[in-house]
Amino acid sequence: MLGQIDFGAKAGVPRIGDNVFLGTNSIVVGKIQIGNDVLIAPGAYVNFDVPDHSIVIGNPGKIIAKQNATRGYIASPVED
Structure with a gap:
């Protein structure tokens, strides 16, 4: 779920980068940037x-650094 916050320091909506996988029942809210x-x-x-x-x-979320984090979850473009 992507959600808007209407008040406070994080008022706004998330900005989502390229090649982002959102798992089932994940919640992403407020004026934040997802890389x-x-x-x-x-x-x-x-x-x-x-x-x-x-x-x-997790909830609360914990960040784990990982190169190619979405490999196997997002299909790569097919080259001719």
């Missing part, structure tokens, strides 16, 4: 910025 190549695990709660090449797990 590129990010996997947000099922059930994770994210109300903070997430850098590129990361996995977020």
Whole structure:
């Protein structure tokens, strides 16, 4: 779920980068930036910025740095 916060320091909506996988029942809320190549695990709660090449797990969310975090979750473009 992507959600808007209507008041306070994080009022606004999330900005999602490229190659981001949002797991089932994950919650991403507020004026935050989700980087590129990010996997947000099922059930994770994210109300903070997430850098590129990361996995977020848990509630509250915890960031784990990982290159190619979405490999196997997002299909690569097919080349001719």
